[in-house]
Amino acid sequence: MYIIGNGRLLTRAESIPYLDDGAVAVKGERIVDIGMTQDMRSKYPQAEFVDANHGVIMPGLINAHTHIYSAFARGLSMPDYNPTCFYEILDGMWWRLDRHLTLDACRMSAYATIAECIKNGVTSIFDHHASFYQPKGSLNAIAEASGKLGIRACLCYETSERDGEQKCRESVEENLGFIDYCQNNPSKYLRAMFGMHASFTIGEATMKECVKRNVGRVGFHIHVSEGLDDVYDAMHKYQKTPVRRLYDLGILGENTILGHCIHVTEPEMELIKKTNTIVVNNPASNMGNAVGCSPIIEFYHRGIRLGLGTDAYTNDMLESAKTALAIQRHNSKVPTAGWNEVTSMLISGNADIASRCFDEQLGSISVGAAADIIVMDYKPYTTFNENTANGHMLFGMCGRDCTLTMVGGRILMRDRKLTTIDEDSVYSEIRRVADSVWKSV
Numbered sequence: 001m002y003i004i005g006n007g008r009l010l011t012r013a014e015s016i017p018y019l020d021d022g023a024v025a026v027k028g029e030r031i032v033d034i035g036m037t038q039d040m041r042s043k044y045p046q047a048e049f050v051d052a053n054h055g056v057i058m059p060g061l062i063n064a065h066t067h068i069y070s071a072f073a074r075g076l077s078m079p080d081y082n083p084t085c086f087y088e089i090l091d092g093m094w095w096r097l098d099r100h101l102t103l104d105a106c107r108m109s110a111y112a113t114i115a116e117c118i119k120n121g122v123t124s125i126f127d128h129h130a131s132f133y134q135p136k137g138s139l140n141a142i143a144e145a146s147g148k149l150g151i152r153a154c155l156c157y158e159t160s161e162r163d164g165e166q167k168c169r170e171s172v173e174e175n176l177g178f179i180d181y182c183q184n185n186p187s188k189y190l191r192a193m194f195g196m197h198a199s200f201t202i203g204e205a206t207m208k209e210c211v212k213r214n215v216g217r218v219g220f221h222i223h224v225s226e227g228l229d230d231v232y233d234a235m236h237k238y239q240k241t242p243v244r245r246l247y248d249l250g251i252l253g254e255n256t257i258l259g260h261c262i263h264v265t266e267p268e269m270e271l272i273k274k275t276n277t278i279v280v281n282n283p284a285s286n287m288g289n290a291v292g293c294s295p296i297i298e299f300y301h302r303g304i305r306l307g308l309g310t311d312a313y314t315n316d317m318l319e320s321a322k323t324a325l326a327i328q329r330h331n332s333k334v335p336t337a338g339w340n341e342v343t344s345m346l347i348s349g350n351a352d353i354a355s356r357c358f359d360e361q362l363g364s365i366s367v368g369a370a371a372d373i374i375v376m377d378y379k380p381y382t383t384f385n386e387n388t389a390n391g392h393m394l395f396g397m398c399g400r401d402c403t404l405t406m407v408g409g410r411i412l413m414r415d416r417k418l419t420t421i422d423e424d425s426v427y428s429e430i431r432r433v434a435d436s437v438w439k440s441v
C-alpha cells in the first residue's frame with residue numbers, strides 16, 4: 001500500500017476537488033482513500049509514504065491518438081524528401097518509414113515512445129499503427145513493450161490498400177488477430193480497436209469486409225478529413241463526403257474514434273453527433289502538416305464527444321493542449337476562444353474516452369478509481385486551487401515536470417527514473433535498431 005502525499009492534490013472529482021496538503025491512499029490497483037497528508041499517514045501507518053515534495057498530485061494524462069511507428073523519424077532527414085502538400089508528406093515520409101519497420105523496429109519504437117509518455121505523465125495511450133514491411137505480429141510486438149513498461153495501451157493496425165492487395169489483407173488480419181488476442185487474454189492494460197488508415201486509401205470491398213468480420217466487437221479508429229485528399233476522393237469515387245461514407249458503412253458509433261475531422265460539413269457533424277462518435281483533435285500535427293484547423297469549438301457546442309491527442313508530434317499532452325488553445329484563437333481571431341473546449345478535451349473528454357475503453361474509472365482521483373496518478377514538480381507562484389489549476393497547466397506546467405508516474409497502483413517512474421526497465425540498456429538497443437532503420441529508408 002502507498003500514500004502519495006505532501007502535495008497539492010488536484011482530484012478532478014466533484015466531492016473533494018482540491019486539497020492544499022493532500023494525500024491519496026492506494027491499495028492494489030485502486031485508490032482507497034483521500035484526505036489531508038497527516039490524517040492519511042496516521043490512518044495507514046503501514047503504507048509506504050511517497051513524498052510529493054509540495055508538487056501537484058493529479059490524475060495521469062491520456063493521449064487519445066498517437067503513432068508509435070513514427071518514433072524513429074526524429075532527426076531523420078531524407079535528401080529527396082521535399083513535400084509540397086499533405087499527400088507528399090504521407091507518401092514521402094510516413095509510408096516510406098513504415099515500409100521498413102521490422103517487428104524489432106516496431107517493438108523498439110514502442111519502447112521509445114512509451115518511455116517518453118511515462119516521463120511526460122501519460123498513463124493511457126490510443127495508438128494507430130502501421131508497419132507494412134511486416135504487419136503480422138506488429139501489434140503484439142508493441143503490446144510486449146507496453147506490458148513491460150506498464151502503461152495502458154489501446155492498439156490497432158491501420159488497414160490500407162496503399163501497399164497493394166496482399167498487404168491490405170495482412171493489415172485486416174492483424175487487426176482481427178489482435179482483437180482475438182485481447183479477448184482471449186483479458187487485461188485491464190491492453191485493448192484493441194479496428195484500425196483504418198483513412199477513407200481515401202480503403203475501397204468499398206475492404207471497408208465492408210472489416211465491418212463484417214469485426215462483428216461489432218470493437219470500435220474503429222480512423223483518420224477523417226485530415227487533408228482535402230480524403231474529401232475529394234470520397235466525393236469523386238462515392239459522390240459523398242467521408243463521414244457520410246463511414247456512416248453508410250456502419251463505421252460510426254460510440255466506440256469509434258475519428259482522428260482530425262478538419263474539413264467536415266454541417267451534415268457530417270450531425271452524423272457524428274447522432275452516432276455519439278468520438279472526434280480526436282491533434283493541433284500541432286495539423287499545423288505542422290499545414291492541413292488546417294479542426295472546428296472543435298463548433299463540435300463542442302453541438303455536444304460532440306471530443307478528445308485530445310498528439311498524432312505523435314509530441315508525447316507531452318500539456319504541449320498539445322497549449323497548441324490547441326493557440327490555434328483556436330489564431331484561427332477564430334477571438335482572443336478568448338477555446339478555453340472550455342481545450343480544457344475539457346484534455347481532461348474530461350479524454351477521461352471519458354479512456355474510462356469507457358479500459359472499463360475503469362480513469363482521469364480522476366477518487367475512492368474506487370484506478371490508481372493512475374502522477375506527481376508534477378511544479379511550484380506555483382500564484383494561487384493554485386481547483387479553479388485556477390487549468391491556467392497553471394496551460395501556461396506553467398509541462399510534461400517533463402512529472403517526477404512520479406503510477407498506473408494501476410504500480411510505480412512506473414520515480415524521481416524521473418523508469419522502474420520497470422533498465423533505461424540505459426533499452427535506450428542503447430533503441431538507438432541500434434533506429435540506426436538500422438535509418439540505413440534502410
Ligand SMILES: [Zn+2]
Binds near residue numbers: 066223259311
Ligand atoms: Zn494520426
